[in-house]
Amino acid sequence: MCLRGRGRSLARTIEALNPVLRGWMYYFQYTQGRTALEALDVWVRHRLRVIAWRQWKRPRTRESRLRALGIDAHRAWKSSVNGRGPWWNAGASHMTHALPPKFFARMGLVSLVDLHQRLQRST
Template sequence: MKKTIERLTPVLRGWRNYYRLDTRKQFWNEMDERIRHHLRELIWIAWKKPKTREKNLVRLGLDPETAWKSSVNGRGAWWNSGQAHMNLTIKNARFARLGLYSLRFMAIC
């Protein structure tokens, strides 16, 4: 995940600088959410097997029963990456610590 974020951050910075005069806060908030949703999807896909997903969800603080139900729900990666079990365990602060550039905090000159 760290390498993905390292490759993504310069692109996001350049993109935000190119559109720096755009002042639509809601748009940039939605784009930020969408990017994190995609990153959570990549994490879900990387966890490949239900047992691995369950183990990692428990390790990240989810209770074992909910982790098991989430890991074997039969839904796809995109659906799971937007659900509470992923948002509660993989918080936005984790992405910030890894260096993900946030599109919403750009100061307008």
């Protein structure tokens, strides 16, 4: 994977990540722990939000991207200049509203929980 996700679009990062997630899930398909898979799904999406936040680099870009993703202007501005780090911002409500799980599903990100359910039904 690319260092910190820079220089590669989110779509290409997801494209490179999907075979790894599928392979990992096929290896652990007989696991019974759903909560661990849910936690991993949440962590992967959080990490992708970190990559997006870092790619946006400047407050002006962050504000315009957040506004384009449906965050109101004042909240987008406050979020873009809050001075907190990428990990904090990726977990904050402004990023989870702008980039919800459905956003990543539309981009083609594999859900470990869904894949696990499909594998359990097929065996």
